Amino acid sequence: MKTSDRLKKIPPYLFVKIEEKKAELQKQGIDIIDFGIGDPDLPTPQHIFQKMHEVLEQTDSANYPSSKGEFAFRKAVSKWYQKRFQVELNPRDEICCLIGSKEGLAHLPLAFIDPGDFALIPDPSYPVYKICTILAGGEVYPLPLNAANNFLPELDKIPADVLKKAKMLFINYPNNPTGAVADLDFFAQCVKFAKQHDLLLVSDLAYSEMGYDGFKPHSVLEVPGAKEVTIEFHSLSKTYNLTGWRIGMAVGNKEAVQALATIKSNIDSGAFKAIQFAAAAALTGPQDCVAQNNKIFGERAKVLIDGLNSLGWKLFPLKATFYVWAPVPQSETSASFTEKLLGKCGILVVPGNGYGTAGEGYVRFAITLPKERIAEAIERLKKHNIKFS
Numbered sequence: 260m261k262t263s264d265r266l267k268k269i270p271p272y273l274f275v276k277i278e279e280k281k282a283e284l285q286k287q288g289i290d291i292i293d294f295g296i297g298d299p300d301l302p303t304p305q306h307i308f309q310k311m312h313e314v315l316e317q318t319d320s321a322n323y324p325s326s327k328g329e330f331a332f333r334k335a336v337s338k339w340y341q342k343r344f345q346v347e348l349n350p351r352d353e354i355c356c357l358i359g360s361k362e363g364l365a366h367l368p369l370a371f372i373d374p375g376d377f378a379l380i381p382d383p384s385y386p387v388y389k390i391c392t393i394l395a396g397g398e399v400y401p402l403p404l405n406a407a408n409n410f411l412p413e414l415d416k417i418p419a420d421v422l423k424k425a426k427m428l429f430i431n432y433p434n435n436p437t438g439a440v441a442d443l444d445f446f447a448q449c450v451k452f453a454k455q456h457d458l459l460l461v462s463d464l465a466y467s468e469m470g471y472d473g474f475k476p477h478s479v480l481e482v483p484g485a486k487e488v489t490i491e492f493h494s495l496s497k498t499y500n501l502t503g504w505r506i507g508m509a510v511g512n513k514e515a516v517q518a519l520a521t522i523k524s525n526i527d528s529g530a531f532k533a534i535q536f537a538a539a540a541a542l543t544g545p546q547d548c549v550a551q552n553n554k555i556f557g558e559r560a561k562v563l564i565d566g567l568n569s570l571g572w573k574l575f576p577l578k579a580t581f582y583v584w585a586p587v588p589q590s591e592t593s594a595s596f597t598e599k600l601l602g603k604c605g606i607l608v609v610p611g612n613g614y615g616t617a618g619e620g621y622v623r624f625a626i627t628l629p630k631e632r633i634a635e636a637i638e639r640l641k642k643h644n645i646k647f648s
């Protein structure tokens with residue numbers, strides 16, 4: 260058996276290795292405090308479950324769904340975007356349902372990238388943008404995200420010869436893994452840049468509903484004229500604690516949404532109908548569950564950040580996402596510090612270099628565990644004299 264050259268170009272998915280390591284230590288009886296994968300530990304709101312049960316009873320719920328999404332789901336997305344961002348979207352051709360936004364982000368390069376084309380991809384970033392550009396035969400041009408630049412890419416530093424071959428620009432704010440946020444001015448610059456250089460602007464808005472202390476993230480589509488060049492991805496995973504249900508959407512530029520829908524219709528047969536109807540109920544129903552989630556995540560972020568700051572870190576309060584991006588002490592690398600935390604303290608974090616070369620020197624904490632466990636992690640750091648210096 261001979262696998263493809265394509266397969267040789269990609270690593271195993273970041274979390275596969277981390278989950279294996281965790282299982283190995285748990286087998287040895289070690290109590291792991293897990294800040295690893297960002298999977299909400301809070302329950303899916305009851306009214307969403309109820310809708311799911313109702314729809315399951317309907318006889319046609321087991322049939323093939325429409326691959327770009329049931330019209331009722333697309334209408335709910337359109338209503339939600341109007342209410343949340345005052346953005347108009349035509350449910351007929353500006354919205355496509357996804358089996359989780361990861362699926363859509365992964366398929367998109369197949370619709371836009373030919374061998375030799377470039378995609379401009381933040382570094383560090385959610386690994387799917389890079390890996391699926393490579394799988395489509397494209398080249399990745401990394402855009403370093405540094406603390407000095409508030410973790411925003413410096414678009415004016417991209418060389419002209421790269422820009423000539425570039426087809427897509429990925430952005431993701433609120434950002435995984437850095438927790439950084441961007442304002443509408445930055446989004447307007449990206450739209451202008453995409454228009455100037457004939458790029459598809461790909462906005463990953465997976466964390467738009469996780470804002471703290473009154474911070475409400477924007478959609479790129481709020482920028483006037485953005486729809487001419489932008490496709491935006493959104494996910495219900497984190498907003499409504501249903502990562503395993505696999506439901507999200509791609510919206511915006513009609514040609515881009517339809518191009519993705521064409522790829523998808525040839526590969527998958529859409530998201531399970533019952534999930535689509537339950538997701539529509541989530542988007543159009545009461546939103547107090549989102550505020551309750553954010554209250555909990557906001558408190559957890561404070562416990563972690565205050566705790567780390569008491570040990571020498573100088574982290575700012577978290578404005579959005581459930582990720583805390585912490586620099587490692589000077590004598591450490593991302594990998595050595597991750598190993599030290601796991602080996603000495605039983606604390607699992609993700610090494611920053613797993614998200615790209617510019618992530619070296621950082622680790623990511625996902626605060627998807629109760630604040631008592633976060634406080635316990637800080638105690639373990641103190642006990643083992645682990646400080647930031």
Ligand SMILES: Cc1ncc(COP(=O)(O)O)c(C=O)c1O
Nearest residue numbers: 359360361385435465494496507
């Ligand atoms: C930045 C970002 N985008 C997209 C996703 C995918 O979310 P889902 O496929 O569950 O919708 C994630 C998941 O962690 C993410 O961090």
